[in-house]
Amino acid sequence: MILATWNVNSINTRLTHLLDWISFVKPNVVCLQETKIVDEKFPFSELEALGYSIQVYGEKSYNGVAILSDKPLSNVVRGLHQEVGPGSRRTIAGSYGDIRIVDVYIPNGGEVGSDKYAYKLEWLSSLQSYMANERAKHENLVLCGDFNIAPDDRDVYDPKEVNGTIMCSEAERNALEAIRATGLVDVFRKVHDQAGLFSWWDYRMNAFRRNIGFRIDHIWASPLMADKVKTIYIDREPRKLEQPSDHAPVVAEFL
DNA sequence: ATGGTGGATGGTCCA
Numbered sequence: 001m002i003l004a005t006w007n008v009n010s011i012n013t014r015l016t017h018l019l020d021w022i023s024f025v026k027p028n029v030v031c032l033q034e035t036k037i038v039d040e041k042f043p044f045s046e047l048e049a050l051g052y053s054i055q056v057y058g059e060k061s062y063n064g065v066a067i068l069s070d071k072p073l074s075n076v077v078r079g080l081h082q083e084v085g086p087g088s089r090r091t092i093a094g095s096y097g098d099i100r101i102v103d104v105y106i107p108n109g110g111e112v113g114s115d116k117y118a119y120k121l122e123w124l125s126s127l128q129s130y131m132a133n134e135r136a137k138h139e140n141l142v143l144c145g146d147f148n149i150a151p152d153d154r155d156v157y158d159p160k161e162v163n164g165t166i167m168c169s170e171a172e173r174n175a176l177e178a179i180r181a182t183g184l185v186d187v188f189r190k191v192h193d194q195a196g197l198f199s200w201w202d203y204r205m206n207a208f209r210r211n212i213g214f215r216i217d218h219i220w221a222s223p224l225m226a227d228k229v230k231t232i233y234i235d236r237e238p239r240k241l242e243q244p245s246d247h248a249p250v251v252a253e254f255l
Numbered sequence: 256a257t258g259g260t261g262g263a264t265g266g267t268c269c270a
Binding site: 013060243 | 259
């Protein structure tokens with residue numbers, strides 16, 4: 001089973017890249033973030049033509065998540081707990097056979113100490129309780145998406161430069177660790193331990209060419225599920241194209 | 256401290 005996660009930064013602008021990439025990689029499940037589109041306007045037909053069933057939870061201009069799957073998901077849940085409304089369409093979950101999949105777009109957080117940062121930490125706390133509940137219910141569980149947090153020094157281009165700033169602050173990393181401690185494994189780190197493997201590069205300052213990046217897009221799984229990983233990689237190819245998303249897709253294959 | 260770029264939008268906000 002091949003599962004991918006990709007922050008596309010607008011499904012409309014990235015649709016051609018997404019269709020080409022999916023046709024090449026042929027994932028069974030694709031978790032998308034930052035679709036930036038209301039559900040009625042999602043490009044269903046183009047993706048259905050590739051054989052995918054689609055579940056969406058979007059809003060105008062900002063945020064928005066979706067899951068594409070080659071067989072329909074069951075028990076789809078939108079949002080964390082009871083939250084509704086704009087600014088919060090960041091989570092969609094569903095069951096692919098006996099695998100529970102949770103797709104998240106964790107808030108960016110602006111700058112450390114800002115209102116947005118406080119919101120990010122609150123949101124992470126809410127995700128922790130959500131995931132504790134999911135973990136209690138599902139033996140095979142995947143949490144994936146744009147976490148907007150680089151877990152450790154290997155996941156940033158220059159720890160001395162960025163530790164303590166957004167995506168790399170102690171409070172964010174502690175909150176992320178608390179979510180992991182509900183019973184999940186960073187599948188990428190189960191396979192690769194080297195530094196400098198990033199999933200996001202700022203559009204500015206030729207950051208991609210200079211590999212000034214961060215590993216903030218993740219696939220986490222419950223232990224038995226993580227044990228079944230065959231390969232996991234970050235696909236930098238789409239980031240090299242004209243008009244790319246600033247994020248690269250992450251792909252995992254499970255036996 | 257600022258600004259560098261890109262998406263949605265039609266002013267700025269967000270990342």
